[in-house]
Amino acid sequence: MFMGEFVGIDPLGADKLIRQMETGKDVLGRTRPGLESAIAEAGADWAGRAGVTAMHRTWWFFHESQQDLKWRVDTLKRMVPTQQKGMLTATMPFSNQTEAAQAAKKDAAAITEALKRHDEHLSGQSWAEVEKAAAALKGRVDDPAYAAALLAALGPTAFQKLFRDWMNNRAAGNRRGLTPESAKRAGDGLPGLLAKAFASAESSGRLGTEWQKMVETAPSDILTTLVKLAPQSSTFLTKAAINLLNRPPNSDAFPTDANWNLYNLAKAFAANPEAFQRFLAEHPKEAGTMLDAYTIRSSGVPAYEEALAEALDGALKPKSGVDEVRERAWINVINSIGSEHSLWIGGSLGTFPNSPVSRVLAKNIRPIFDNLARGQADKRAQEAYKQAVADGVENPPLPPPYLAPRAPWNTLDPAVSARFFGALMQDPATAKTLMNLAKEYVQDMDMGRFHPSDQGNYGAAAFYNYSARAGALSSLLLSGSTYAEWSDDEYAEWLADSILMPVDFADEFVPDVGKIPGTGKAKMLDEIKDRLKKMITDYMDGKTPDDAGTVANRLVNMQVDVMIKSLKEAGHGGLTSDEQATLRDAAMGRMLGALTNALKVRGG
Known part of the structure; x- marks a missing residue:
């Protein structure tokens, strides 16, 4: 019977001490050759007493102390999983690594013998003996030295066989990954102990190359059980995921069964957000x-x-993991769901009206709205410049550099962003979330502080900058709305909200003396919204001979009229004819195409 000891260690302090001992080893290692040469050269005249022997002993003292301390810290971290800093305490299962390895070899031998007898009898009783032998692992597998010795003694083949035999005896109907009910039983039994042992040994770097190769050869259900039942290292989890997701769909023994392997992989990533963020x-x-x-x-x-x-x-x-990694993860998610041939939209699979994925993405998308809006605004500015050059305009308007999205967002195609919004907006609740967040984004710009004719370049440039981004986001949402599953009235409501979104800012941040009274502003916007909705529903109901382009033109002109009126009533004064024309041209460029297409798709 092995007896452990009660240990209390501050992991941060221990890690610092380990690094200091490594520095000491480095100094001794660099000093020793010169000292040995000096002693050899001095011969009998060497005045020192201990010579290099003391240095050797000191080096080995540091080395062995490092190994022992690291083993204790690794074991404690697995026994007491916590993010808190400070002292960790627990009773170690073994007093030293040698003792742990001896116990592991003994336990592995007992399991191997029981498994051999089970192969001979293949009975419920013989399998119960295997589980009885494996019960000795409880309370021990958090020790990485024990875990590594156990797995080395078992070997990858027997290790996988134990998983397979457990599934055959305890979860026979789970042919393509464990169901949640079976996974719970597995976690409390032999597979859970083996998964924890693997996690302890692998995360501490104690497994040989033959175990790394297991990722390529192990059946899918064994790999997903391994990552589901115990928190494996991010490195192993990622390797397992890459291998699994590159296997042919029919590579499973029962490819038509419900695929719980995918579920278990997703749950493993849910338990390790930073690993999933980097994976994405x-x-x-x-x-x-x-x-x-x-x-x-x-x-x-x-x-x-x-x-x-x-x-x-x-x-x-927001704020999860590393900012730069999270942004690249977002871009890949958008590119995947919003790709040209994505089955999320317009495919043979129908729509996704109640998608938890859509709702989660919408819930977390607010911080990246500005990057998406800038991409669309910059694209429109680039197109306007190219068209002006093609038309022979003498001084074509250069795309404002302040609109361009920064890296890595400058790699994202706005058309993909629009389709991504479309995929999400198939869910009505998600569509409402997106509209509310978009309004919040526009209001947070404080656009009402500026005016197209502000003295100096900054005020006017700021106004056009903000209005371009607000209009661009509205355009993206309009493009996405063509995929939404709404009634005509709901769709008209959405279009009206989208058209008014760049307008609903006017008195947010101007002095109180110039503000429109809140109830007056709301009444004015409600009246305008009702007029917009009527124009839209008349078109969809076939009550007007106008085509989509004509109706869209009238809607955008009404938007600009409201913006001009809002600026005036907010105390900014009126706009000159040239300023009104500039504002109208900009609004047409940003929204006319998307609005026309939205009306065409919906039909008149």
């Missing part, structure tokens, strides 16, 4: 497979989309 950022192909509409619909597991949404929430929510 660095592996767009495999991430795209997880996000693919066909993957979601064909999995046969409705809970998969919920698990995927949970993982996305952890990886993409």
Whole structure:
């Protein structure tokens, strides 16, 4: 019977001490050759006493102390999983690594012998003996020295066989990954102990190359069980995911069964948000497979989309992980869902009206609105410049540099962003969330502080900058709205809100003396919105001979009229004819195309 000891260690302090000892080893290592040469040269005249022997002993003292301290810290971290700083305390299962390895070899031998007898009898009783032998692992597998010795003694083949035999005996109906009920039983039994042992040994770098190769050869259900039942290292989880997601769809023994492997992989990523964030950022192909509409619909597991949404929430929510990595993750998600041939929109799979993925993405999208708006605004400015050059305009308007999105957002195609919005907006609740967040984005610009004719370049430039971005975001949402599943009245409401979004700012941040009274402003906007809705519904009901382009032109002109009136009533004064023309041209350029297309798609 091995007896452990009660230990209390501050991991941060221990890590610092380990680094200091490494520095000491480095000094001794660099000093020793010169000292040895000096002693050899001096011969009998050497005046020192201990010589290099003391240096050797000191070096080995540092080295062995490092190994022992690291082992204790690694074990404590697994026994007491916490993000808190300070002292961790626990009773170690073993007093030293040698003792741990001896116990592991003994336990592995007992399991191997029981497994051999089970292969001979293949009975419920013989399998119970295997589980009884494996019960000795409880309370020990958090020790990485024990875990590594155990796995080395078992070997990858027997390790996988234990998983397979457990599934055959305890979860026979789960042929393509464990269901949540089976996974719970597995976590409390032999597979859970083995998964924890693997996590302890692998995360501490104690496994040989033969175990790394197991990622390529192990059946899918064993890999997903391994990552589901214990928190594996981010490196191993990512390797397993990449391998699994690149396997042919029919590579499973029962490819038509419900795919709980996908669910378990998503749950493993949900438990490790930083790993999933980096996976999304660095592996767009495999991430795209997880996000693919066909993957979601064909999995046969409705809970998969919920698990995927949970993982996305952890990886993409504001301030999670590393900013730069999170942004690249967002871009790959948008590129995947909004790709030209995405089955999320306009495909043979129908629509996604109640998608937890859509709702999670909308919930977390607010911080990146500005990047998407800038991309659309810059694209429009570039197109306007090229058209002016083609038309022979003498001084074509150069695209304002302040509109351009920064890297890596400058790689994202606004057309993809529009389709991405369209995919999300198939869910009515998500569409409302997006509109509310878009209004919040516009209001946060404080656009009412500026005026197209402000003295000096800054005020006027700021006004056109903000209005361009507000209009661009509205244009993206308009383009996406063509995929929404709404009644005519709901659609008219949405279009009216989108048209008014760049306008509903006028008195937010001007002096009180010049503000429109709140009730008066609301009444004015409600009246305008009703007029816009009537124009839209008349078109959709065939009550007007005008085509989509004509109706869209009238709607955008009304938007500009409201903006001019709002500026005047907010105390900014009126606009000159040239300023009004500039404002009208800019609004037409930003919104006319998207609005015309939205009306055409809906039909008149």
